[in-house]
Amino acid sequence: MPSRYLFHLWRRVTRPPDRLSVERRRSFEIMAEIYLLALCLQIFIAPVLYLLGYSVMGHLNLVCVLAYAVALRLHRHLWVALALGVKLGAFLLLLIYGALVLGSDSGVVYCLLFAEVELMLADLRRRTKLLLTAGLATLALGLADLPRLNSPPLGFEAHLLENFVLVAVFVMLCMVILRMLTITDRHEYRYRRDAMHDSLTLVLNRRAIFDKASAYWRQQTAFAMILVDADHFKEINDNFGHTAGDAVLHHLAGVLRDALRGEDDVGRVGGEEFLLLLPETSISEAVTVSERIRVRLARRPCQFGGQLMPVTLSMGIACADEGDKLQSIIELADRRLYAAKSAGRNQVVAEGHVESANSRNAGRLSRGVKDALQSEDG
Ligand SMILES: Nc1nc2c(ncn2[C@@H]2O[C@H](COP(=O)(O)OP(=O)(O)OP(=O)(O)O)[C@@H](O)[C@H]2O)c(=O)[nH]1
Numbered sequence: 001m002p003s004r005y006l007f008h009l010w011r012r013v014t015r016p017p018d019r020l021s022v023e024r025r026r027s028f029e030i031m032a033e034i035y036l037l038a039l040c041l042q043i044f045i046a047p048v049l050y051l052l053g054y055s056v057m058g059h060l061n062l063v064c065v066l067a068y069a070v071a072l073r074l075h076r077h078l079w080v081a082l083a084l085g086v087k088l089g090a091f092l093l094l095l096i097y098g099a100l101v102l103g104s105d106s107g108v109v110y111c112l113l114f115a116e117v118e119l120m121l122a123d124l125r126r127r128t129k130l131l132l133t134a135g136l137a138t139l140a141l142g143l144a145d146l147p148r149l150n151s152p153p154l155g156f157e158a159h160l161l162e163n164f165v166l167v168a169v170f171v172m173l174c175m176v177i178l179r180m181l182t183i184t185d186r187h188e189y190r191y192r193r194d195a196m197h198d199s200l201t202l203v204l205n206r207r208a209i210f211d212k213a214s215a216y217w218r219q220q221t222a223f224a225m226i227l228v229d230a231d232h233f234k235e236i237n238d239n240f241g242h243t244a245g246d247a248v249l250h251h252l253a254g255v256l257r258d259a260l261r262g263e264d265d266v267g268r269v270g271g272e273e274f275l276l277l278l279p280e281t282s283i284s285e286a287v288t289v290s291e292r293i294r295v296r297l298a299r300r301p302c303q304f305g306g307q308l309m310p311v312t313l314s315m316g317i318a319c320a321d322e323g324d325k326l327q328s329i330i331e332l333a334d335r336r337l338y339a340a341k342s343a344g345r346n347q348v349v350a351e352g353h354v355e356s357a358n359s360r361n362a363g364r365l366s367r368g369v370k371d372a373l374q375s376e377d378g
Contacts, residue, residue: 027121035083063094227337291348314347
């Protein structure tokens with residue numbers, strides 16, 4: 001039972017705050033774990049120091065425990081640089097005092113390498129890390145120059161070699177960790193990009209576009225949404241084959257993307273169905289955008305294997321201020337899309353149908369929104 005309680009406590013302390021961007025979450029968690037581990041280790045070391053008669057070091061050790069707890073709190077408030085400063089400040093104080101008492105051959109210098117690892121993993125700028133690495137290496141050289149208590153002093157060449165090795169170890173550690181972070185950042189970025197995009201059309205996938213919509217909803221950002229569906233798309237597949245159908249979908253996504261501003265988003269929410277999110281956009285502006293898309297597609301139809309693949313679009317538009325729930329906005333856009341289809345296709349509907357129950361796939365779309373909202377809660 002206590003172990004379960006400790007596990008939950010550990011998870012609570014190391015879990016990144018929701019407002020933290022995905023790119024910074026890894027460093028947050030690693031550093032929180034380091035602070036917690038260091039805190040546990042120093043608590044464990046405290047009685048040993050007192051038992052061995054090093055009472056001043058014992059007191060300094062308790063200062064470290066207190067400082068690490070403060071660092072954890074600062075870290076949770078995202079003052080990461082200050083948190084690291086407090087943590088390293090107390091740790092270095094203990095190390096320097098330890099080296100003065102125990103001499104340079106006590107191995108205290110090598111504890112600085114752990115400080116270097118912490119520094120490299122922290123969420124700081126690369127330049128800051130390099131500067132602080134130089135500071136730590138200089139401190140290590142200074143501590144290595146202290147008198148040796150248990151062995152005779154080194155000759156000039158041996159002393160030079162020792163200093164050289166010490167600096168080399170710092171440089172290597174710094175380079176290896178920076179490279180490791182660069183490579184893992186690159187991979188993480190690719191995985192994240194692949195997880196958010198539809199592989200056929202390269203626009204956002206269903207989950208990512210619904211996540212975006214629910215983020216706008218939570219932040220109370222005004223937005224318009226356009227639900228776009230290709231007309232008689234089945235006929236393209238039936239007449240020209242599935243590969244041609246895929247090419248048309250790819251082309252459609254390109255036309256949608258090109259017709260929007262940088263801050264707008266396109267997502268594929270079904271086979272031949274797309275959802276467009278336009279922040280800070282009124283219904284009339286969204287209608288203008290929709291008409292622009294229809295005109296552009298008519299002017300620039302998809303070509304596949306030297307053959308034209310004409311396709312038209314039906315669209316339903318709804319605005320964030322037309323409902324009290326995100327789900328009801330999406331269902332309204334879907335009902336208007338259904339109305340556009342029923343009225344003969346190749347058109348835009350942006351009003352009415354508030355009470356109507358006619359919808360093409362409200363259930364499926366609502367599930368997407370529910371999933372997005374749940375993933376944010378969890
Ligand atoms: N090529 C291709 N076809 C797809 C893909 N996903 C769904 N489809 C096809 O899209 C077609 C959708 O057909 P329907 O839902 O009947 O709609 P429609 O023919 O566009 O008719 P309306 O929407 O009523 O105008 C089906 O034939 C699906 O097989 C895909 O990734 N690639």
